[in-house]
Amino acid sequence: MLEKLRNNDTAIMLAFTAMVLLGPIILAPFGAGYPDLLQRFAIFGIFAVGFNILFGLTGYLSFGHAAFLGIGSYMAVWSFKLLSMSVIPAIILAVLLSGLFALVIGYVSLRRSGIYFSILTLAFAQMCYNLAYSVLTPITNGETGLKVLSSDPRILDGASEGLPLPSVLGLRMIDTWRGSFLGMDVQFNVGFYFCAVILIIAFYISLRIFRSPFGLMLRAIRTNQARLNYTGINTRPYALTAFVISGMYAGLAGGLMACTDPLAGAERMQWTASGEVVLMTILGGVGTLIGPVLGAGFIKYFENIFSKINDNVLSGFLDFLPETLREGVVWVMGAFVGEGWHLTLGLLFMIIVIFLPGGLVEGFNRIIAWFSRPKGGDKATARVPAE
Amino acid sequence: MGILEVQNVNKRFGGLQALNNVNLSVREGSVHAIIGPNGAGKSTLLNCFVGRLMPDTGSVMFNGQSLLGLKPHQINQAGVSRVFQTPEIFADLSLWENVMIASFARRDGAYRLNAFGRVKADGEIRDHAERNLSDVGLASKRNMIASALSRGDKRRLELAMCLAQDPKLLLLDEPTAGMSRADTNNTIDLLKRIGESRGITKVVIEHDMHVVFSLADRITVMAQGTPIVEDAPENIKGNPKVQEAYLGGAHA
Missing domain, CATH: 3.40.50.300 (P-loop containing nucleotide triphosphate hydrolases)
Known part of the structure; x- marks a missing residue:
């Protein structure tokens, strides 16, 4: 029993690692194999995995996690400006500073639960967002956003020539090797692999938390916080620890955003960004291990695909229709693509929440159960990818 | 006194x-x-x-x-544990996990950050929880989700959670409310037996x-x-x- 379970976890980690590292090849046929999108998959995957530690385990729904994302970004860019173009100090400082903010915001917000907690976190995030635009302009550079300049001090690197670029161990984040695999153009990008390795580590930490006594206490908080108090557990420090860990994950994601593209703007802290990670987690499967990563990939993929389709592309697709009919169809479908892709996302979200409350993971589980039922047996192996 | x-x-x-x-x-x-x-x-x-x-x-x-x-x-x-009038348990978790939480609370106190240990690999906690589940006669159902239990079994689970903490004082708020006569008698026997073996004030x-x-x-x-x-x-x-x-x- 025990041995089987440990093997199970190892299998999960191996499958996950392989999927992430082979991402550029696996996703190339879907038109998603280019560095910019792959990096976003990994970064938002980290963001959602961390958010799930709070929301999925304790049930506390934060509507302000984008604040930590923004704080991480600003900190990373400041590290590029003042210390070094190396990404290592940048992400370490991003995680530490966002953790510090999470400690303060969490300490205050966790005095309430349910909707009041959500509103408090939302208020804090909007406060950060508005401060970044107004009084904190000397730190955030306001609307223009914070950029790396060649004239910045960078005390560890010394003066650099030309436009400085973030790098790790001498490799620049934008470096890409192009190759060919089964006739497809595949791109192996330093920035993506850096984010991918961190995603794998972040996922492993989340896995260990899920299986740990700490994770058990967090699930107990979601189920019956009062009973936990009457069982001699002080629930608040547990919830606060979960809040700080998920805030640090968000700061890490924000720092990585700045590493792949060294600028930071206040719009990253807006409530829509906080809402996005909630959607990702619910869409993928709240409280499941892999769900948040799937949800993040799903949303970022469709955002990319649907927002790039415009009326001309649609006309091309629907070439076979007579012209008058085609115009009508293009007009209707046009509302769901390009700028209007949020409409598609909204519909998808509604469908999933109504028919699959457990998200994509529940969907996969049902498909696997459906296929394995007639044959019977083999359930143990079928469950591995679903967990 | x-x-x-x-x-x-x-x-x-x-x-x-x-x-x-x-x-x-x-x-x-x-x-x-x-x-x-x-x-x-x-x-x-x-x-x-x-x-x-x-x-x-x-x-x-x-x-x-x-x-x-x-x-x-x-x-x-x-050292004060309480069984509530309506059973207060962790309905989403398995019986085992329910009692293990109480075992952890007894051993590790009100807060201990153990994010890298494995719940299922902690033999001491597992055996302790197992023993307390057996005491109330629920050992065979340990992998069930608690919400699936009958009302009487939920009460016994709550009792197992309280006993797992080795309390000095056990407060029981209508421990047999809503139970059949047979279940009531079982509970009486259980409470008597535990009272004798552990000397808990009730x-x-x-x-x-x-x-x-x-x-x-x-x-x-x-x-x-x-x-x-x-x-x-x-x-x-x-x-x-x-x-x-x-x-x-x-x-x-």
Whole structure:
């Protein structure tokens, strides 16, 4: 029993690692194999995995996690400006500073639960967002956003020539090797692999938390916080620890955003960004291990695909229709693509929440159960990818 | 001097005097039943013991330590566990996990960050939880999700969670409410057996006189927020004050 379970976890980690590292090849046929999108998959995957530690385990729904994302970004860019173009100090400082903010915001917000907690976190995030635009302009550079300049001090690197670029161990984040695999153009990008390795580590930490006594206490908080108090557990420090860990994950994601593209703007802290990670987690499967990563990939993929389709592309697709009919169809479908892709996302979200409350993971589980039922047996192996 | 000493406790909710000058002394190792008609203040009194309510005046001393102003988890860590009137369990978790949480609370205290240990690899906790599940007869159902249990089994699970903490004082709020006669008798046997083997002091609130007279060494009868009689079980039945409290003042 025990041995089987440990093997199970190892299998999960191996499958996950392989999927992430082979991402550029696996996703190339879907038109998603280019560095910019792959990096976003990994970064938002980290963001959602961390958010799930709070929301999925304790049930506390934060509507302000984008604040930590923004704080991480600003900190990373400041590290590029003042210390070094190396990404290592940048992400370490991003995680530490966002953790510090999470400690303060969490300490205050966790005095309430349910909707009041959500509103408090939302208020804090909007406060950060508005401060970044107004009084904190000397730190955030306001609307223009914070950029790396060649004239910045960078005390560890010394003066650099030309436009400085973030790098790790001498490799620049934008470096890409192009190759060919089964006739497809595949791109192996330093920035993506850096984010991918961190995603794998972040996922492993989340896995260990899920299986740990700490994770058990967090699930107990979601189920019956009062009973936990009457069982001699002080629930608040547990919830606060979960809040700080998920805030640090968000700061890490924000720092990585700045590493792949060294600028930071206040719009990253807006409530829509906080809402996005909630959607990702619910869409993928709240409280499941892999769900948040799937949800993040799903949303970022469709955002990319649907927002790039415009009326001309649609006309091309629907070439076979007579012209008058085609115009009508293009007009209707046009509302769901390009700028209007949020409409598609909204519909998808509604469908999933109504028919699959457990998200994509529940969907996969049902498909696997459906296929394995007639044959019977083999359930143990079928469950591995679903967990 | 009892293990639980309650002195001059008053609690008022608006115009209602819920507890009126309550004095109570529970002897260590005994089973002390509190009975009385609905609204007599029994549950309110219990809520004052576990930190759910704060009395307006008076003192509640447990083992020489005041319980007033302590948080529920501090009172529990001091050795007071409670079984609620409606079973309070972790409905989404397995029976095993339910009891393991109590085992962790007993061993690791109110807060210990152990984010890299494995719950299922902790033999000490597993065996301890297993033992306590066996004690209440639920070992065969340990992998079930708690919400799937019958009401009687939920109560037994809650009891297993409380026992897993090795409490000094166990508070039972109508432990057999809603149970069949057979389940009630099982619970009585269980409580008696545990009482003998572990020597846990128990305070029981109960309406079922069969349960009260089977278990209690000492009975306090409450009416309108005040204890009116405290005596041994054999002297309670014939006491005119008790009859008056239950029948509502026949001489009026």
